[in-house]
Amino acid sequence: MTEQTFEYQTFVRLHATDAAGVMYYSQLFILIHEAYESLLDSLDLRLADIIREKPYLLPIVHAEADYSLPAMVGDKLIINIKSISLNEKSYAVLFEIVNNDGEIVATAKTVHASIDKTSRKTIPLPQDITDSFAKFAS
Numbered sequence: 001m002t003e004q005t006f007e008y009q010t011f012v013r014l015h016a017t018d019a020a021g022v023m024y025y026s027q028l029f030i031l032i033h034e035a036y037e038s039l040l041d042s043l044d045l046r047l048a049d050i051i052r053e054k055p056y057l058l059p060i061v062h063a064e065a066d067y068s069l070p071a072m073v074g075d076k077l078i079i080n081i082k083s084i085s086l087n088e089k090s091y092a093v094l095f096e097i098v099n100n101d102g103e104i105v106a107t108a109k110t111v112h113a114s115i116d117k118t119s120r121k122t123i124p125l126p127q128d129i130t131d132s133f134a135k136f137a138s
Helices: 027-042 047-053 127-136
Strands: 006-011 060-067 076-086 090-099 104-113
Touching: 006 027, 027 047, 027 060, 027 076, 027 090, 027 104, 076 127
Parallel strands: none
Antiparallel strands: 006 076, 060 104, 076 090, 090 104
16 A cells, blocks of 8 residues: 655744744644644544544644744745554654745654543554554554
């Protein structure tokens, strides 16, 4: 099976920049989470439904980013979800953020644990999650 990439397009808004008009580093995490939520929506796994209706939660337990180029106010960004590495009780999402010229602006990774909503203890990844992420699995 060939890995699939999910693409999310956005742009750098003024409120996301510092005084020099460069995107503030922490704003990248907001943008990649928007891309992640958009991926979930495309898989019929709405985050709001997971939070309200499922017996599990998928909190981020680790996040990291490496920045290669500045992103300026008004720049179009393409956030590619490159792969999702599935483990027994967690998964990692790998992001590549490119500008309109196709240059890599940043890469990022988030790790999500699978926890029981009531006990807050880790549990194996639910089947609906592993099935939905299969085409992005690395």
